[in-house]
């Protein structure tokens with residue numbers, strides 16, 4: 006088994022920001038890194054779930070909606086993935102995400118939280134979600150990071166994945 010690309014990123018040097026984690030087949034995967042992995046508490050599951058509903062709602066109604074392929078949370082709960090088609094760069098995503106966060110922080114309810122529209126409709130926490138959004142917005146404006154530190158991983162066969 007080959008080490009998959011995202012596991013070659015040194016998560017101990019990853020600051021909150023926006024990163025390009027993959028570019029393939031015309032799709033770009035952006036990592037919206039919200040908390041500092043393994044150093045700060047990850048986003049609580051209920052807050053992350055609300056963030057997914059709100060962020061997906063904004064992106065899928067925005068002026069770039071035709072290019073939005075996927076919006077969803079990272080399993081480690083330290084950020085969100087957004088997959089786009091087209092030629093979007095980190096700075097484009099920073100501006101879009103700031104607009105999105107501005108809208109999110111003005112919301113008083115999470116969309117689609119009935120048993121009919123959500124697979125775990127009780128797992129929501131809007132106040133905590135909005136706290137995370139405000140902190141992330143501040144970071145995107147004042148302490149922005151977008152450059153990965155690559156981790157040197159060498160497998161048994163000597164193959165190196167430092168340059169994934």
Ligand SMILES: [Zn+2]
Nearest residue numbers: 054123124125
């Ligand atoms: Zn849901």
